[in-house]
Amino acid sequence: MDTEKNNILAALNRSIEQGLRWLDSHQKPQGFWMGILESNVCIESEWLLAMHFLEIKNDSKVEGMVRGILNKQRSDGSWETYYDAPGGDINATVEAYAALRATGIAVDAPPLEKARKWIFEHGGLPKIRVFTRYWLALIGEWPWSKTPNIPPEIIFFPRWFPFNIYNFASWVRTTLLPLSILCARCPVLPLSDPRRLDELFPEGRSRMNYSLACNRKALSWEQCFLMLDHFLHTYQKIGITPGRETAIRLCLEWIIKHQDADGSWGGIQPPWIYSLIALHTEGYPLDHSILHKGLDTLNDHWLYERDDGLHIQASESTVWDTSLALISMQDCRRDYRNSDTMQRAVEWLLDQQIREPGDWKVKVKKAKAGGWAFERANRFYPDVDDTAVILLVLTRLAGVYKNREKLQEAIDCALNWLLAMQSSNGGWAAFDKNNNLAILTKIPFCDFGEALDPPSIDVTAHVLEACGYLCMDIHHPVVHRAVKFIRKEQEPEGCWFGRWGVNYIYGTAAVLPALKAVGEDMHASYVRKAADWIQTRQNSDGGWGETCRSYMDCSIRGMGPSTPSQTAWALMGLLAVDSGCYRGNIDRGLNFLIQRQKSGSWHEPQYTGTGFPGYIVGGRIELTRKNLEADFRQGTELSRGFMIKYNLYCHYFPLIALGRARDHLSFETHP
Template identity: 40%
Template sequence: MIRAPFRAKPARHRSALFLLALFFRPALFFDYTVYALSDVDRLRRSRDPDARRARTRAAAAARSCAGGRHRVSSFPGFLRRDWKAPRPAVEAYRVEQKTGPLDLLKLIKQRAPAAPARPARRRKSPALPHLPSPAEPSVAEGVARARDWLLARQNDAGYWVAELEADTTVESYFILFRTFMGRHDDPRIPGYARTIRRCMLPQGGWATYENGPPELSVSVLSYFALKVAGVSADEEDMRRARAVILDLGGAANASTYTKFYLAFFGQYAWSHVPAVPPEMILLPSKIPINIYSISSWARAIFVPMSILYALKPVCAIPPECGVDELFAGGRENADLSLPRPPKVLSWGTLFLLTDKALKMAEKFPIALARTMAIRRAERWMLRRFERSGGLGAILPGMVNSIMALRCLGYPDDHPAIAKGLHDLDALEIHDPEDDTIRVQPCHSPVWDTAISTYALGVSGAAVDEEPRLRSSAAWLLSKEVRTKGDWKVKNPAPPSGWYFEFENEFYPDVDDTVMVMMGLRTLHAPGASPAVDAAIERGLQWVLGMQSANGGWASFDRDNDKSFLTNIPFADFNAMIDPSTADITARVLEMFGIVAPERFSPWHPAVRRALEFIRKDQCEDGSWYGRWGVNYLYGTWQVLRGLRLIGEDMRKDYVRAAVEWLMSVQHDDGGWGERADSYDFPSRKGKGPSTASQTAWALMGLLAGGEGHSQAARHGLRYLLDTQRRDGTWDEAEWTGTGFPRVFYLRYHFYRHYWPLMAMAQYLRFLRGYRP
């Protein structure tokens, strides 16, 4: 057995060894100083049983870095002349910086910054009654029932997919889209209208999430769609909706995207919508402003919208379908000019002046440039129709691209339009009970299948005993991306990754890729399946290539974080860029710890930079913002899970602050809950009705933080057991998924199930002595 060169000794002995080292071998004194300052020495001196996994990682990394060049000896290893110190931090620094001799000052400067200071006052945890340790059989029974429920809902092809619910903008798009395409008598339009009316708030207007307040842009679009569908403005609910819209500022203050749809039907002047110049597609990707400097979803919206802006179509509708009444004082008297930025010297002012200049230039157009730009945008869209469920496989891009092709003269029977219409039809869900038609913004089969597979694997379902798991693994393998997409502009790695939908070959994302890899590895140990091993290795290289310069990971692109672009007038939907986020970065670390723990540790260069990013992104109260789930509960849980799996010391102050924050926001019923209003009002973080999915997140966060035996964790588990239905699943009315913060939220209908299953399965493993 290879023994560590420096054993834990009392402080006085360590001081004496320092002096001996300085006398006998001065050069090694500096090397050992760095080694003692590093986390390796701290982990070796730790006696906490929870640090056992981290110590094992440290020893493995030390042996790897030293190459096995130190010999077993009872004499203090670093005094031996043939000893070369196993210094993971030093070796990682040398590899990353490509330097020769160790530069102590540089290494110390490279250390992660201090954790954010804890707030002087912290909210106390709720006074919950004492609960004994849960009985393992009751937890096992709950896990078994949840596992059976999920397996029973697997598709015959091997995947899982549940409804993905959004606000009424999606049904509104369908009404307006079918009218724009000349299908105003489509028999499905009344079904969309009934869905919109059913979702109207009692006081009038429409919200962006369940039980939320009325939102102006959603309300304007829904009201307009109902009028186009034939609903009279004199009906009582329409009067209430109109009063709410005017109270919120009227249609003149709606979002740019809403104004575009009003302009398509002559309800808003094209001269007053922000310019979307198609010439932008001609700009090279090397300059700061180009189509690849904005997010992938903004790109899928911008390119077809630029064609529509250049052509400025207007679809005639009957006068009674107009919405002049939504403008305070009438549309003729409304101020339709773009809002001025609060600061004169700002990016907003510069882009506003640029918008005015572009509109003036349109009066004297360069025909050749405009024609070239439109044709380039047309080819760009058609290229991305291949092996995808529409442009970007998400509703706005799909709808806008078909409308753009129609304006370019494509007939309905053209293959591109015919396929696009078929893809849109597939998003509909017909409910015969109330004769409504709901519309999904996209499908989520890869995401649902990856999480379901991961949860089932954690719950103990074995691929050798359950044939349905073999089919899910095979289906996931078939969805790996093997062609170059938009990500290739900034990532030189070979093609790989997974996307979110049934088909979206050009747009794999890090979050889905990481979740798929964890699901596959949970089912197949290394060496058990060559196909899985090869796919995971390709995925690892692709994910590593997606790391941004700031150390974090984003969704679809690398270094897509030019914040000045959010000041462009048409970028008011809060999704212009795709910056690194703590939740995705931490999920990448979780994946490293599951699929390749022998290759990744806190001293790996990519991991060190990710940890530094995570620490910088932490809120003062210890929580983390959640970009893709609501909200601070989602971000905080995921970070704690990632830190645990990568081998971070969970006793550090910044980690303990996160654990204490989770405990402080637990509800009296033992659960956790948070609504989307926390994106607008951070004081609302951790506040909202308890939900199964968010309680599961918090429980997994506590398990990762070493609080499995705490009363908070026991009450969280008890909440899940008590609220589980007899058929094995849970009820959940709240929306806990995030599309675009403050703008667009989602209700994943499987979130209420596979997250609680995963949490209870992790707790069951904890009771059986497993420590991640």
């Protein structure tokens, strides 16, 4: 072994040991890891507005949330949807403004004056999305008649009907039903006179443009649905709505049945907060066990403090963080038999496996449950991504886990569920199967982002990688169809779109290790084209980075300030392909990670995760939406996107890359 390799391996060993010790010290007593899941101020703003509507008085969280919102205000007066975005977001800014006014901040307070100026400079209230309009309607600042009408009668739609609730993505389904009750009842608790938002209507409310932006072609689906929306409002105004009370009762029953074990709904904010408001609107008092549980869980594991402000997580990534932390330990060759940390984490994960059916059962009737959810308390929505990653963990425990029968049974249940969830095009979605009815994206309600959950490249790649570890190679029918889907979705430049991580670096880095795991020829031209693309995106500092803007501007795919997580992804991709020609890129990337490790971990303020980056068609983002491209050019960044920051991505992904790099270098030395 030459001196250079000796030095690299020594540096890798030191960095890995520091990183593993950091993980040990940050494991929760129950055995899991949980990094904070950050998003934007809409989360805190909507909770403050909900507290107003629910008439929750003297809540100790309010002052901290107000400080948190003010701390995040940009110098131009706006609020952004992700770290260091080039422009503010109209929806976040309006919701933050409304929330601050609702808590009593005066209209002439400097933060509000700056925010108001920015709002007017960027089109004012006519530019806000549907969700923001609903919030303004709840507090009496927007007419319910000018919001998209969601009739509760949707609960009656048969399974074969396109607009059946189970044709929507799970996150939409759980949000639609409580919102349908609110659309039917049109509840309002106005702000008191000193707190009204009259100043946002400079020409008066009667002259406000309340219309929704849409495709203006007369024969477009958007126009047809706007006409239908007008009819629904007229129908409701007349007051003859047979079956409505039955529909509302069935919606309430569905909502109550779907409450999570911790009191939330769907493991995310929108269905949780709208369900609380809908139930209260229907007469459930705040001290009712359902509402009490739903409100009380907010005081538990959803809150976090930062910079003297109080914030609320958009979701919680407990299962995801724990499984990836374990993979990082496995890739760093930690011995499970001598690691209490790993043993406690594995037992915790095994206890989280979901054995009861969820909403997925509606379309996948014959399959038995066996997946894992993203969060710790969400039993109705196991997801394919978490299940695939956990399978990667469990299959590598064969021979070292004491109860082999228990382990194999968990693996078999998970694999059978995963295989049953494969969509007809060969790919896998996050929560549902064949959830791709494009017409649903055209209804007015769906301007916020993804209404569907079609197969995505990154989820499919993670399933493929698990299949490879389970000895299913490229000739297996399931694997063959998945690889065909992946090849079809490759971009002309060689990269792949990232649905759940930012962005093309994430997608491409997920695919390459998966192809290797199932035995693909890693010298194939399409594989090398992908690796070459990663190579060309390396920054001068040795790292890789990609801004969230790449979801809006395809000319900057794979470009942005270097981050630890995205550098790790790029390295994971190159290491899966490397035959020597990428060695220099790999060494520079490793040096980037090693040099920037501080106190065992890495610092990363950038957002490298996504919730809703934009409408997805066949796995790719739809780049033909002229209004969004116009928003981008005007500086209104990702006005319909929802980006998130996983606070542990900057730790376990670098460890995974370092561990795989050490194995790679050791193999080169001792083939």
